Amino acid sequence: MPPFQWCNGCSCSLGLIYTSKPCAMPPITFQDLPLNIYMVIFGTGIFVFVLSLIFCCYFISKLRHQAQSERFGYKEQTCAVCLEDFKVKEELGVLPCQHAFHRKCLVKWLEVRCVCPMCNKPMAGPAQPRAGIGTLLDELV
Numbered sequence: 001m002p003p004f005q006w007c008n009g010c011s012c013s014l015g016l017i018y019t020s021k022p023c024a025m026p027p028i029t030f031q032d033l034p035l036n037i038y039m040v041i042f043g044t045g046i047f048v049f050v051l052s053l054i055f056c057c058y059f060i061s062k063l064r065h066q067a068q069s070e071r072f073g074y075k076e077q078t079c080a081v082c083l084e085d086f087k088v089k090e091e092l093g094v095l096p097c098q099h100a101f102h103r104k105c106l107v108k109w110l111e112v113r114c115v116c117p118m119c120n121k122p123m124a125g126p127a128q129p130r131a132g133i134g135t136l137l138d139e140l141v
Contacts, residue, residue: 061088062088064088065086065088079100079101079102079105080099080101080117080118081101081102081105081106081108081109081117082102082105084102086100086102090102091103091104093106093107095116095121095123096121096123097116097118097119097121099116099117099118099119101117110123
């Protein structure tokens with residue numbers, strides 16, 4: 001089948017005039033397109049590329065956060081002390097019982113009570129002297 005050609009203003013394609021020879025219009029090639037068409041094609045390609053990069057970066061950061069939570073073994077997505085959700089790249093403190101909290105929330109909590117805010121497991125045994133908050137946090141994380 002021959003390539004489709006646009007008619008150049010004649011009425012043969014409308015079926016009004018019957019001619020035995022087709023219209024003489026050369027086919028348009030990609031090199032014949034004007035510059036503004038190239039700019040639209042190039043701009044659309046760049047736009048799709050940037051959207052793909054943003055999409056990939058978002059999901060890579062989500063996967064990294066999920067891998068970090070699986071590595072430390074905590075499943076919570078919310079700090080039990082302040083009740084705010086964990087955000088990506090936020091500093092977390094994980095207790096020996098594998099409960100995770102915001103580090104600053106955990107410091108404030110452990111200054112008042114030396115037990116886990118979730119399960120009330122003591123951080124220092126009764127035979128051990130109560131360690132300083134700084135050394136305790138260094139051991140935890």
